[in-house]
Amino acid sequence: xxxxxxxxxxxxxxxxxxxxxxxxxxxxxxxxxxxxxxxxxxxxxxxxxxxxxxxxxxxxxxxxxxxxxxxxxxxxxxxxxxxxxxxxxxxxxxxxxxxxxxxxxxxxxxxxxxxxxxxxxxxxxxxxxxxxxxxxxxxxxxxxxxxxxxxxxxxxxxxxxxxxxxxxxxxxxxxxxxxxxxxxxxxxxxxxxxxxxxxxxxxxxxxxxxxxxxxxxxxxxxxxxxxxxxxxxxxxxxxxxxxxxxxxxxxxxxxxxxxxxxxxxxxxxxxxxxxxxxxxxxxxxxxxxxxxxxxxxxxxxxxxxxxxxxxxxxxxxxxxxxxxxxxxxxxxxxxxxxxxxxxxxxxxxxxxxxxxxxxxxxxxxxxxxxxxxxxxxxxxxxxxxxxxxxxxxxxxxxxxxxxxxxxxxxxxxxxxxxxxxxxxxxxxxxxxxxxxxxxxxxxxxxxxxxxxxxxxxxxxxxxxxxxxxxxxxxxxxxxxxxxxxxxxxxxxxxxxxxxxxxxxxxxxxxxxxxxxxxxxxxxxxxxxxxxxxxxxxxxxxxxxxxxxxxxxxxxxxxxxxxxxxxxxxxxxxxxxxxxxxxxxxxxxxxxxxxxxxxxxxxxxxxxxxxxxxxxxxxxxxxxxxxxxxxxxxxxxxxxxxxxxxxxxxxxxxxxxxxxxxxxxxxxxxxxxxxxxxxxxxx
Numbered sequence: 001x002x003x004x005x006x007x008x009x010x011x012x013x014x015x016x017x018x019x020x021x022x023x024x025x026x027x028x029x030x031x032x033x034x035x036x037x038x039x040x041x042x043x044x045x046x047x048x049x050x051x052x053x054x055x056x057x058x059x060x061x062x063x064x065x066x067x068x069x070x071x072x073x074x075x076x077x078x079x080x081x082x083x084x085x086x087x088x089x090x091x092x093x094x095x096x097x098x099x100x101x102x103x104x105x106x107x108x109x110x111x112x113x114x115x116x117x118x119x120x121x122x123x124x125x126x127x128x129x130x131x132x133x134x135x136x137x138x139x140x141x142x143x144x145x146x147x148x149x150x151x152x153x154x155x156x157x158x159x160x161x162x163x164x165x166x167x168x169x170x171x172x173x174x175x176x177x178x179x180x181x182x183x184x185x186x187x188x189x190x191x192x193x194x195x196x197x198x199x200x201x202x203x204x205x206x207x208x209x210x211x212x213x214x215x216x217x218x219x220x221x222x223x224x225x226x227x228x229x230x231x232x233x234x235x236x237x238x239x240x241x242x243x244x245x246x247x248x249x250x251x252x253x254x255x256x257x258x259x260x261x262x263x264x265x266x267x268x269x270x271x272x273x274x275x276x277x278x279x280x281x282x283x284x285x286x287x288x289x290x291x292x293x294x295x296x297x298x299x300x301x302x303x304x305x306x307x308x309x310x311x312x313x314x315x316x317x318x319x320x321x322x323x324x325x326x327x328x329x330x331x332x333x334x335x336x337x338x339x340x341x342x343x344x345x346x347x348x349x350x351x352x353x354x355x356x357x358x359x360x361x362x363x364x365x366x367x368x369x370x371x372x373x374x375x376x377x378x379x380x381x382x383x384x385x386x387x388x389x390x391x392x393x394x395x396x397x398x399x400x401x402x403x404x405x406x407x408x409x410x411x412x413x414x415x416x417x418x419x420x421x422x423x424x425x426x427x428x429x430x431x432x433x434x435x436x437x438x439x440x441x442x443x444x445x446x447x448x449x450x451x452x453x454x455x456x457x458x459x460x461x462x463x464x465x466x467x468x469x470x471x472x473x474x475x476x477x478x479x480x481x482x483x484x485x486x487x488x489x490x491x492x493x494x495x496x497x498x499x500x501x502x503x504x505x506x507x508x509x510x511x512x513x514x515x516x517x518x519x520x521x522x523x524x525x526x527x528x529x530x531x532x533x534x535x536x537x538x539x540x541x542x543x544x545x546x547x548x549x550x551x552x553x554x555x556x557x558x559x560x561x562x563x564x565x566x567x568x569x570x571x572x573x574x575x576x577x578x579x580x581x582x583x584x585x586x587x588x589x590x591x592x593x594x595x596x597x598x599x600x601x602x603x604x605x606x607x608x609x610x611x612x613x614x615x616x617x618x619x620x621x622x623x624x625x626x627x628x629x630x631x632x633x634x635x636x637x638x639x640x641x642x643x644x645x646x647x648x649x650x651x652x653x654x655x656x657x658x659x660x661x662x663x664x665x666x667x668x669x670x671x672x673x674x675x676x677x678x679x680x681x682x
Contacts (some may be wrong), residue, residue, distance in 0.1 A: 210245030313361030378455025425483025
């Protein structure tokens with residue numbers, strides 16, 4: 001897979017100045033190690049990183065407060081006006097930012113190391129599996145590696161490291177251990193330490209003078225402490241001159257007091273980078289996708305892999321929190337958790353594209369939660385932490401200004417305590433698909449399924465908060481009713497497929513058929529000729545209905561569905577939900593959802609429309625060209641690294657937490673089905 005989708009920008013601080021101290025949301029790349037991750041801006045600044053895990057407090061968070069948040073930047077000196085290009089190295093999650101100037105060219109390579117032979121592991125009952133997992137964890141270096149190399153000429157760089165521990169709520173002690181570090185230095189590579197109450201970080205520096213033919217003086221790094229307004233602790237800054245063939249590397253890692261940490265050399269880092277490159281190359285080589293959108297699908301798969309928490313198999317919705325759905329607005333949520341809703345899409349994609357180990361790990365996580373985490377009555381939480389916990393209190397960080405002033409900044413998620421009944425359908429679909437494409441499900445899981453579906457019998461007529469997690473009145477949402485139908489349908493199919501005993505079969509069947517009749521009567525507006533948002537809101541269009549043919553609730557060529565889909569494709573001023581080829585969830589100006597504020601078009605909903613049109617095109621061929629055009633149009637809204645956030649604004653910029661797993665899952669599914677439909681037409 002090529003890595004030539006770089007983007008070009010002036011690197012003289014213009015982007016950040018134009019945004020009032022903030023980069024556009026799409027001007028970031030993601031790096032990670034399946035424990036945590038970091039967002040690296042096109043100007044070479046790490047502006048977001050939780051440490052040491054996805055849901056740990058941030059140590060860098062300039063993305064959510066330009067003054068207090070903290071950052072780690074490596075960029076050309078301010079007086080230099082450079083062009084930047086940013087891309088991933090081929091078939092990897094190693095990010096390269098290139099600074100180009102008349103006087104010189106610098107490559108900045110960012111990555112978290114991976115051992116090349118690491119396997120996906122999840123906690124199984126076997127002691128040997130635990131031991132194997134432990135050995136791999138010990139091999140995994142929890143390092144943020146930033147390597148600078150001069151390719152041509154000579155350039156001056158400015159390095160600034162300003163951590164802000166505990167979401168910028170805590171001070172820390174900064175200690176410079178080596179005031180001047182050069183390649184002739186024979187001592188340790190540990191140069192600076194930053195000590196907070198719970199997290200201690202050390203900065204190692206390694207200098208490589210290249211061939212050292214005497215033409216250029218060797219680079220040296222002299223850090224000095226600086227206190228910035230708004231920051232609770234001191235940071236360090238340095239200016240370095242790097243000439244052709246020379247390299248300087250920076251490694252941020254845990255500082256373990258009283259432990260002798262090994263010296264980090266260029267040879268050590270060369271080895272780590274090579275192993276990491278090999279790991280990612282070998283991983284993506286497992287993909288079975290051979291269709292026409294191979295590059296963008298491969299990138300989506302690698303982004304999804306970065307959002308996997310390896311110790312448990314959980315997959316987070318996004319690695320970030322509180323990036324706004326509308327700049328200046330209040331729709332700012334924490335997505336560093338694992339939603340049940342995403343499970344069926346995730347398992348289906350992983351299994352169909354050849355990633356069986358990841359599917360096994362994720363299914364193991366979901367089914368263990370399913371067996372252990374149900375309430376006494378049989379209900380299930382809608383989300384879990386990466387370790388499977390369900391206590392996720394929502395807290396506002398009022399000391400942070402938010403992205404471009406978008407307050408409040410929230411961590412945790414109050415929706416964890418919502419009643420969202422659609423999750424039972426998505427979970428049952430996931431289990432059914434896993435049984436079909438993965439491994440047969442076991443008896444204990446089937447017993448839990450029976451108990452759960454018997455519980456669902458008791459709530460099938462109740463209103464809920466549904467997929468969009470409204471924060472006011474519960475309603476009988478059509479999407480939830482469709483998914484409750486899916487829950488009973490998949491339960492019945494599974495019992496027949498596996499000959500499992502099903503004492504309540506008659507009641508499940510009656511519930512399934514009753515829901516279908518009810519949806520067709522109360523969830524469809526005959527005057528408008530379309531499905532509606534809820535039984536109570538019978539004039540409101542909602543794009544979540546696009547899922548109906550994807551879960552085989554309705555035939556994709558059913559006139560009721562085609563009429564609804566055609567209406568969704570109309571622009572908002574004509575009663576539809578599509579603008580510039582982008583699909584909105586619903587009209588927030590007409591629908592009071594208890595949150596307030598505007599939002600962008602939903603990336604996921606646009607890909608759902610593509611897939612629904614693709615399925616309809618099997619019977620109505622005219623839809624296929626429209627689906628391809630819509631898909632290509634949507635791809636043009638990705639960032640320079642083919643990354644999608646949750647939403648896209650009316651001005652074409654990305655909005656919301658980034659990258660979003662659901663956006664990339666829906667992209668892969670749409671591409672997969674477009675390829676199949678195109679083959680079908682030959």
